[in-house]
Amino acid sequence: MVARWQAELGMAAFLAVIGVITIIGAMEYGVGWSPSGPEPGAFPFYMGIIILLASLANALRATLPRLRPPRWAEHAFLKPEQLRLVLGFTLPILGLVVVSLMLGLYVGMALYLFGTLVLQNRYPMLKAGLIALATPFLAYLLIERVFKVGMLKGPLEAWLGL
Template identity: 45%
Template sequence: MHIKRIHMELVAATLTAGIGLLAATGSLDLGVGWESSGPQPGYFPFYVGLIVLLASVASAAQTLFALRRHGEKRREIFLEAEQVRRLASFFLPMAVFVVVAIQLGLYVGSALYLFYVSWRQGKYHPLAAVSLGLGFAMALYLIFEIVFQIPLHKGPLENMFGVY
């Protein structure tokens, strides 16, 4: 499996077009016109979103026109199979961390993420990996909750331990 450059260019153009569209439509609720005191709150985000959307469409069109003009040259390989596997081994644990941190809190998510990457990718002994994950979670708690008094998201742990 390999990913071609043209596909990545079109994916990037599609993603940025989605961001631009989201910004433009989201700002409609705030108002995009002018009032007697100046622009409404959604004025600038709306037009920035439109600019991003138009630039994305232009980028996709440029990619497709270049494909027609240069043919096979535009079909060069962007990522080989081994590179895709290496990126996935980095990205997938990070994506799982985000989901776990949202559901179970930053402390649990951080401990599990550090345990996994140090054990699987860092080749640490499982006991050392567990120690690293738990130690980091405790350090986070001490630094943010105790020293700076900034509560971090704890998920169901808040209710279970009656915190805050």
């Protein structure tokens, strides 16, 4: 189980790092004054400072028992069964992204839909297959035919000559 205060602390630490990265990135372009006004890095630099300082304050609030709301100590951020549900939903999405980048979005979405429906939700193969094939087809009609916008394609579409 992850407690609320641990999650708060983790997020604050992550954001503090983002703040530092922003500050470093901004400093490359100068954060001071040039003859043509503030240098390009100035604005992001101060934003980085705000992120860093506010996140440090949030981190303190999460860690010091005197500052943190009492319920954060026992309150669960994520229970094990919730974690299972969340990962069960998010990992297939990761798969969708990876496969889509290799084989195109149409193939990616067909495999993703088929996979989640059959493996996770025990849908009959035929029904799942129908949904998995109909969705990319409808998407193709709507996106490329009606709105004439290009789509991420892979080897299959090249082979089909689409």
